[in-house]
Amino acid sequence: MSADWPYPFWIAHRGAGKLAPENTAAAFHLGHRLGWRMAECDVKLSADGVPFLLHDDTLERTTSGHGPAAARSWAELSRLDAGAWHSPAHAGQPLMALDQLAAWSQEAATELNLEIKPCPGREAETGRVVAQAAQRLWAGRRPPLLSSFQPDALAAAREAAPDLPRALLIDTAWPGWLDAARGPLACVAMVAHAPLIDAALAAQVHGAGLRLLAYTVNDAAQARRLLELGVSGLISDEVRRFDPAAGAAVVERAAPSPD
Ligand code: G3P
Ligand code: MG
DSSP: OBTTBOSOSEEETTTTTTTTTTTSHHHHHHHHHTTOOEEEEEEEEOTTSOEEEOSSSBSTTTSSOOSBGGGSOHHHHTTSOSSTTTOGGGTTOOOOBHHHHHHHHHHTTOEEEEEEOOOTTOHHHHHHHHHHHHHHHTTTSOOOEEEESOHHHHHHHHHHOTTSOEEEEESSOOTTHHHHHHTTTOOSEEEEEGGGOOHHHHHHHHHTTOEEEEEOOOOHHHHHHHHHTTOSEEEESOTTTBOGGGOSSOOBOSSOOOO
């Protein structure tokens, strides 16, 4: 953390989304119990425009529902089981709305990276609604970092809430990515797929005055390599292995902590 980058170095991917059902309260609570003070999650819109947490466009993999998530109202989505797919102990775990996450994050003093994950065709609408909601829900405290693979979503977020920090996510170095990030999207950071990051890419990002974060980093050697390249944050599934209390350092815990 520093004055111009106030977020923790270690960020729990989808909450603690491997050990507990991703993007649910159970995952955020587990990450918090293990000392993690920042979480990444995926935000999209229900049919009636409610921002809620889900990674996939469809419901099958992580819920008891079927078909496109964008076709269901929040009332319908909120009745689904989003935990049984993971393990019997988490059966009955519901999907989480963004306002529920915001309330929990305040109680738990946890920072967030909201990945805007629009269903196809809803890029600008999702960016706008998530940014407006984040501005309202985090009023008076440090805002979440908004990120997206979709430039249209970030452009709409900028228009709706220009003061919220934005990051462009990339999994390939598509033509014009850096110009888009620092120009029309006015990002403060890039979040890149870890294997894409080498010394040249890190120098480009830092030379443009942006921070660089990496996903999804589960290997200690990879984490150390990225730290040497000057990254400001690592998004990881390995909430038991890495000790986030170390800050910007890679420290593996001596023994696994209990759930
Ligand atoms: O935000 C970083 C990472 O979550 C992006 O990939 O597919 O896990 O949402 P994905
Ligand atoms: Mg994500």
